[in-house]
Every structure is written in C-alpha cells, then in structure tokens.
Amino acid sequence: MSAPRPAPRNGAAPRPTLAVFKLASCDGCQLTLLDCEDELLTVAGRVEIAHFLEASSAVRPGPYDLALVEGSVTTPQDAERVREIRAAARFLVTIGACATAGGIQALRDFADVEEFRATVYARPDYIATLATSTPVSAHVPVDFELRGCPIDRGQLLEVITAFLAGRKPDVPDHSVCFACKRRGTVCVTVAHGTPCLGPVTHAGCGAICPAYGRGCYGCFGPSGSVNLPALIPLLRRDGMSEDDVRRALRTYNAASFVEVEGAGAGGAGVKGAPS
Numbered sequence: 532m533s534a535p536r537p538a539p540r541n542g543a544a545p546r547p548t549l550a551v552f553k554l555a556s557c558d559g560c561q562l563t564l565l566d567c568e569d570e571l572l573t574v575a576g577r578v579e580i581a582h583f584l585e586a587s588s589a590v591r592p593g594p595y596d597l598a599l600v601e602g603s604v605t606t607p608q609d610a611e612r613v614r615e616i617r618a619a620a621r622f623l624v625t626i627g628a629c630a631t632a633g634g635i636q637a638l639r640d641f642a643d644v645e646e647f648r649a650t651v652y653a654r655p656d657y658i659a660t661l662a663t664s665t666p667v668s669a670h671v672p673v674d675f676e677l678r679g680c681p682i683d684r685g686q687l688l689e690v691i692t693a694f695l696a697g698r699k700p701d702v703p704d705h706s707v708c709f710a711c712k713r714r715g716t717v718c719v720t721v722a723h724g725t726p727c728l729g730p731v732t733h734a735g736c737g738a739i740c741p742a743y744g745r746g747c748y749g750c751f752g753p754s755g756s757v758n759l760p761a762l763i764p765l766l767r768r769d770g771m772s773e774d775d776v777r778r779a780l781r782t783y784n785a786a787s788f789v790e791v792e793g794a795g796a797g798g799a800g801v802k803g804a805p806s
C-alpha cells in the first residue's frame with residue numbers, strides 16, 4: 532500500500548484525495564459511506580473529497596490518492612472507464628458485491644444476454660452491453676476488495692482509516708459463524724434445521740439474519756476458508772435441492788462463488804453436491 536500524503540497542519544500541505552466512482556450498481560454501497568453519519572465529518576476533515584457525485588457535484592481531476600469503486604463492469608464503457616480510474620488512482624479499493632464479484636447482474640453470466648436484451652427492450656439495438664458482468668479485478672489490478680451487499684460501514688471506515696495511516700486494513704476473512712458465536716446467537720441450522728450459508732460466507736454483517744432466526748444468504752461472498760463438500764450435504768439434508776444450493780451460492784456473489792465451486796460459468800453442478 533502506498534503511504535498517503537501527510538495531513539495538512541497549517542493548510543499549506545494537501546490532504547489525501549478521495550474519489551468515489553460508480554459502475555453498474557444500485558448505489559447502496561456509496562450510500563453506506565454517506566450513512567457513516569457521526570464519522571463522516573471526521574473523514575471529510577482528513578481527506579479532500581475530489582469526486583463523489585452522490586455527495587457533491589464538485590468534480591476535480593485526478594490523480595487521486597484513494598479511489599473507491601462501486602459496481603461491476605457490464606458495458607464496454609465501464610471497461611474503459613475502470614482503466615482510466617486505475618490510471619488516476621494511487622490506491623484502488625473495490626466496494627461491494629458488484630465490484631468484487633459481479634453482483635446480482637452477474638447472473639447473466641449463466642444465461643444468454645442476447646435473449647434478455649431482445650425480451651426486455653423494445654429497441655435492443657440501442658443497448659450496448661457485454662455478455663458478462665465481471666468484477667473490477669478482472670480488468671485492472673485492485674489494492675483491496677471490500678465485500679458485502681451492501682458493504683459494512685465499520686469495515687469501510689477501517690479501510691479508509693488504514694489508508695490514511697499507511698497500513699493494511701484489518702478486515703478478517705473468517706466466516707459468519709464467528710459473528711454468531713460472538714453475539715451469542717443460537718445456530719439456526721443446529722437448533723431448527725434451517726439452511727444457512729454462514730459457514731462459507733465472509734463475516735461483516737454482524738450475523739444479522741441468524742440473529743433473527745433466518746439462515747445466512749451469503750451477501751458477503753466466500754470467506755477465507757470455504758468447505759463446500761462439508762456444507763452442501765447439510766443444505767441438502769435441510770431441504771434444499773441441488774438447484775436451490777446453486778442459486779443460493781450465486782445470488783449476490785456469482786463470480787466469487789463460482790471460483791470456489793470450481794464448476795465454471797455454466798457448469799453442470801456444484802462441486803461437492805451429491806449427484
């Protein structure tokens with residue numbers, strides 16, 4: 532990680548510049564930054580917000596010290612734009628499932644995008660799109676990926692703080708099960724036989740769903756240690772078909788879970804699933 536420029540002491544030295552960009556996305560991860568409320572003014576005082584259209588119409592040209600990128604690459608213009616962002620950024624962080632794993636829109640990767648285009652739009656010839664929705668890291672080098680749909684505000688603040696301090700972000704890659712144990716939540720799988728993706732999902736949400744008696748939906752993508760051959764028989768035991776399992780894994784983080792499935796786009800089955 533590049534060390535940031537020193538914070539100004541007397542207004543003479545520049546503050547590190549922060550830029551926030553959006554590709555194909557719903558804006559939810561950018562809203563997480565705006566939702567930081569109490570911390571936002573402090574953050575704004577430590578950095579120069581140079582480009583953040585959700586917050587300000589003021590736009591300053593790069594280079595930027597820190598660029599946060601939300602959204603996946605789904606059009607030729609996105610691909611070109613993300614290369615320009617990379618060239619202008621000393622430190623590029625992708626935020627959210629769209630930017631780190633293609634997002635919900637990556638479900639197109641398992642179908643025929645031409646069929647969608649012809650079915651949905653009256654003038655499909657006006658629509659310029661790629662056949663796939665891919666993570667930013669498939670196009671340019673990325674310095675850090677922050678997972679989640681949407682991202683967690685605490686983890687986002689940690690990443691920005693780490694950048695300002697010139698250190699690596701402390702965002703552990705353990706599973707949601709750790710968060711359940713920490714908050715004293717009774718395991719919904721053990722207690723009620725409810726299917727739950729928590730054992731293979733990256734922590735960050737605070738295990739919200741299990742705390743309300745529901746299984747984890749996998750919003751934060753794969754954790755650092757994923758054991759699908761152990762989990763999938765449990766999901767099947769608790770009532771999920773192989774198709775249910777595949778859909779659950781791919782909902783928010785299709786690109787990432789396909790990597791750990793080892794099946795590839797359009798693969799016939801989920802690795803570890805009984806045939």
Ligand code: SF4
Nearest residue numbers: 559627628629680681
């Ligand atoms: S990751 Fe989820 S919340 Fe963030 S932009 Fe994509 S769809 Fe929206």
Ligand code: SF4
Nearest residue numbers: 708711718719727729
């Ligand atoms: S409820 Fe889900 S995330 Fe929580 S401990 Fe059980 S399996 Fe793990």
